[in-house]
Amino acid sequence: MARTVLITGASGGIGAAVAWAAADHGYRVLTAGRDATRIDQVxxxxxxxxxxxxxxxxxxxxxxxxxxxxxxxxIVHCAGVAEAASVEETPYSRWLETLTINVAAAAEITRALLPALRKAVGHVVFVSAAPGLHAVPRWSAYTASKAGLRELADALREEEARHGLRVTTIYQGGTATELLQKVRAKFGRPYHAADCIQPATLASVVLTVLDMRDDAYLPEVSVLPTPRP
Ligand SMILES: NC(=O)c1ccc[n+]([C@@H]2O[C@H](COP(=O)([O-])OP(=O)(O)OC[C@H]3O[C@@H](n4cnc5c(N)ncnc54)[C@H](OP(=O)(O)O)[C@@H]3O)[C@@H](O)[C@H]2O)c1
Incomplete structure (x- = not known):
């Protein structure tokens, strides 16, 4: 029986790459997205x-x-929004939307699927971000959501250990997607796709995490672009 993985944000740069890599590794892939046309195309x-x-x-x-x-x-939680704005510029509705999509929805989807995950003694992967580990001015809603995601993952890991579930958080740096291009433009920073982590590389990390031998697993993984001299 084929193993099944659900990938959120599968219409995005990282999510689509993870979906392809998972299929290459023999998974049956549930590609989740909010736009029927885009998700059908993927x-x-x-x-x-x-x-x-x-x-x-x-x-x-x-x-x-x-x-x-x-x-x-x-489950690989890849969906996310990353609006860059100061606290002064961020209305309450934007805080709610960011925290809902980036954290609360990940918790809710995981909660709904816990029986299915427990049955398979499964694995939950949260695609977070290097900034989830520290504050970034003009990016507070995003970094707060990624910090919240870390807390969600850490709590879930301890709660579900008795069912054998593994929980991994990926803290990656700049990855060549539309999201990063927009964020860099907003911060007035250059974007060169070739200097970033490639989505396929990050996807290979996710599949390494999922397909490790079952006597050990990676609770956290940091992935950074190779420095270019
Ligand atoms: N790229 C980077 O440098 C980088 C670095 C660190 C962390 N990350 C994280 O990696 C994850 C994927 O990012 P990415 O670079 O692949 O960005 P992306 O290409 O913009 O993909 C984001 C995905 O999230 C989905 N999404 C947004 N709002 C949604 C909603 N309301 N309901 C369902 N899905 C929704 C998007 O769907 P639509 O296609 O419908 O918009 C898209 O599939 C994000 O969590 C991001 O924070 C990215």
């Missing part, structure tokens, strides 16, 4: 993949789409 090329419509702004409204998942080897 699925079209990936063997053994099925689309799942999830708009994470309202995570409790989407649980029905997951009701039929009764066994799940892994």
């Amino acid at each position: 699925c079209a090329g990936i063997p053994r993949s099925s689309p799942v419509l999830l708009d994470l702004r309202n995570p409790t409204d989407v649980l029905e789409s997951l009701a039929e998942v009764d066994r799940l080897e892994a």
